[in-house]
Amino acid sequence: MAKSSNANIIVDPDGDLILLLDPAIPKSSKSDDSSSADTGSVKTPDDEICRESQMTQSVEVEPSEDEPIPIYNDSILVSSKHMSLASPVFKAMLQGGFQEAITLKETGKLEVPLPDDDPAAMKILIDAIHGRMKSVPLKIELELLTQLAILVDKYQxxxxxxPYPVIWKNKLQDWTDSSSDIARWLCIAWQFELDDEFLRATKWIQEQGTCDLETTMATMKYNLPIPKQVTDKMEMRRLEGIRKAVKILEDLITKYQHPAIRCTATEIPQIENKDPIKTSPSPYQSSLYQSSLYQTYPTQNLSNQIHPVQNHLKQISFLSYDHVVHYRRDCDSMLLGSLTKSAIINGLFPLPAPPYTSWSLNSLLAKMQLLEASNLCSKLLKTSVVQHGVIDGLRYSIRNIDKSGLTLKACKKLVGNT
Incomplete structure (x- = not known):
């Protein structure tokens, strides 16, 4: 039996049930590896959740001789009737066929150790169960709210x-970008049926999550009671968004790798130059004219030496393509090379592959927004009009990727149907 004194916290002066919280494990002289709290000859509500189908069967657990006996810092005197009315788990334990119910009936008193329950959260839950609403705080931290969500799931x-969850969440509006905190919010929203917070959490995971929710929860010191159907659905939506974004880029690159010509030019563009007669040479051009570079052409007549650089520019007025098809092919080649090079610079080539480790949908889309796809048409005509719609089409496609998150109603239905 766990060591305890008389109750040091009185919730119901006429109570018949002492709940033991906050265990301190004495150092064992036999083993330093012992970390399990001895729960004595009675089972805790943790065990009853898994065994409600065997409510008429008493289960005894004999403590190991090597395990130190825990000393509980908090002993709370409560009403077994109140606890049974509020929680079907306590009702099964205290009014069924278990040893706890037998002990309570025979002696009129019962001690139940709750080594796994958060003491602060359990005290709030006990106060609420006993109608001590003035003792329930109006503001709590996210961690404590999470522990309350765990307890209301455990004790159903x-x-x-x-209506405290709504009050508490309104005072916790500043969300962090911590994946662990988002997982906490998802748990809170699920247990207390907070629609807006649930949608907000699922949207964050879909847009900014870099790993599956199960991995995030595995790094935490406690289990969050979120149904696996929900976590699996959330991960499917997250990966689906990333896959779609990668597929958009992959399809674009593949399109220009195909032999079919994509450039739609109907003629070879002309290079437009300013009228050389109306333009005076720049100081740099004048210095070039005075340099030895232009002294290597003694056959130039004097009329051409007035503005030799401008005359040189004027002579290059078209490209030396014998057919527009060849020009279009080179335009496609330039676009493909520019796009691929841009993807390499932005870490998008080789293309991200499943399971997309370290990638979030938002980080991927932000990189894709930086992509460039230069081509001959736009470069030679010096206009942004002729871009073949490549980058605009890319950005339009990624904007249409679903990032709507999951609604609480849809997830409740999902769990209810399975």
């Missing part, structure tokens, strides 16, 4: 805390 009593 979310309605006990109404």
């Amino acid at each position: 009593c979310p309605e006990v805390l109404l």
